[in-house]
Amino acid sequence: MSHPTLAGPTLDEIRRALAGPLPGYDAHLKMAPQPRPGWDPAFAMPADCREGGVLVLLYPRADQLHLVLTRRTHTVRSHKGQISLPGGAREAGEPLVQTALRETCEELGVPPDATEVVGKLSTLYTPPSNYCIHPFVAHCPTTPTFRPDPVEVAQVLEVPLITLLDPSIRRVEHWPDSRFESPRQVPFFDIYEQVVWGATAMILSELVTLLEKEQGR
Secondary structure: OOOOOOOOOOHHHHHHHHOOOOOOOOHHHHHOOOOOOOOOOOOOOOOOEEEEEEEEEEEOOOOOOEEEEEHHHOOOOOEEEEEOOOOOOOOOOHHHHHHHHHHHHHHOOOOOOHEEEEEEEEEEEEEEEEOEEEEEEEEEEOOOOOOHHHHHHHEEEEEEEHHHHHHHEEEEEEEEEOOOOOOEEEEHHHEOEEEEEEHHHHHHHHHHHHHHHHHHH
């Protein structure tokens, strides 16, 4: 896998990128399956949507910032076998950032007090599940020791952040879908021969868009 000529993103660059305006819909659209019924920039998220928090956890390994993804087991309730960011459903009265940190601890054994939250990405609404996903970005100053929960996590993927900036990992395929007459156009990141698509790819697309803008300025 080739890498772009730009230097790997630094934590300072990430902080600056997250401090500015978020591209939101425009960045999500780059990696959104099409057609995507019930999803457009003018759509107001319903007040009764189910809320969840996910975490883009950054940490150093081999002098580069990495992020962690997980492949879900086939015993979880939804999105069986898919690649995802650590996270899950909000508990009653829980701040959403705490949801993301708690779920990361439960799935991967990373304690919340070992990380610093450095920013938030745009909320993403997924119409089929009526879910409002709130992504947060956090940094762990040391390389975590992951202890994956075998009930939820089948595989841990540690990805150099610079890999996401490599255009060669972005692919598009057409997948049959019984809900539509024609095959659906599905963009995805091909990471270690794993297909990263859907909400996870859309969230990462916003981070990539911010970092490309920050490094190109």
